Amino acid sequence: MKRLAISLALALLALSVAVYSYFDVCKSTGKMISGLEAGLEIIESENGGDYQTPVSLSVGIWQNCRDRFELYLYSEEMYDISLNYSKIEKLLGTDDTGELKELLYENINSLRRMADSQSPTFAKVF
């Protein structure tokens, strides 16, 4: 009975870590992507709106999550995103929206790829 309880507890622990990490990555990247998309939309509309606020919000979320993500994501998966975010942060203080737009596109795609890599689809499992 004791062994059964230990084995079930271990399985539960492993599953909860796996499920938590999956939902954490999905939820946080979702927020980051929507921030970047909102900023991109404002830049593309060319009406001089405040694109810095949603993009800064996304940068802030990334900085909060980065250390936690390192616990369950491969460093290679995070390297490009981290690099792009630091470039975006620098560009936010300038008026160079051309390069910023490219970086926002790139990071949206990288974040989507990272979130997709965590989803246990049939093709990935087998």
Place this chain on the structure above:
Amino acid sequence: MLIFVFRAIIIYVMITFSMRLLGKRQIGQMQPAELVVTFLLSEIFSIPMQDVSIPLSSMIVPVLLIVSLEMLTSVISLKSIKFRQLLQGNSIILIKDGKLDQSQLKSLRMTTDDLLEELRKKDVFDISTVQYAVVETDGSLSVMLKAGETGVKNKNMDYSTKEVTMPYVIVSDGRVIENNMSLCACDRKRLDKLLRGHNADVSEVMLLTLDKDGNSFLIKKESV
């Protein structure tokens, strides 16, 4: 480099923890599935040790799951005979009543040379002396010799012997093992009496064993 140090410590703790949970079976006693699980675990442990870009959780989660599944299957195996047979198979009788079952030998993909080798490992050099030979589920061979080939035992001669009891270590390298004292109904008073009988102090004793019948054995420390 410090990362490797911390990772090595964490991985070592995980290995010890998971091996402790998996139990005390030796490699020779393992079922094929258990052996594969052990090799699989060693692989999972070794990868994040060498590559720091891989998060430790990618090792911890599968290890916890594999250990838990292994424990779960062992518990179910204990409770259900059918599940045990499904998982481990059945033992196969190769020699029955002194007659070799050639079809079973073929089904096990064993040659007669393999069988003779296994018998020799059991100190049986003549196959004609074997009454039963059984290939166990872990792949080992158990042998029962014909009645005339077995050694004479006390019971064959109607000779009654007293059961022997296991001696427990009471003092080891000058230290009293309290847990073992209760196992052979020995208290401090009795220990002191025993030591006085051997004209020794606890600190001078290398080994003192005692069984339930009161038989003691003492080795004094050599003075260097």
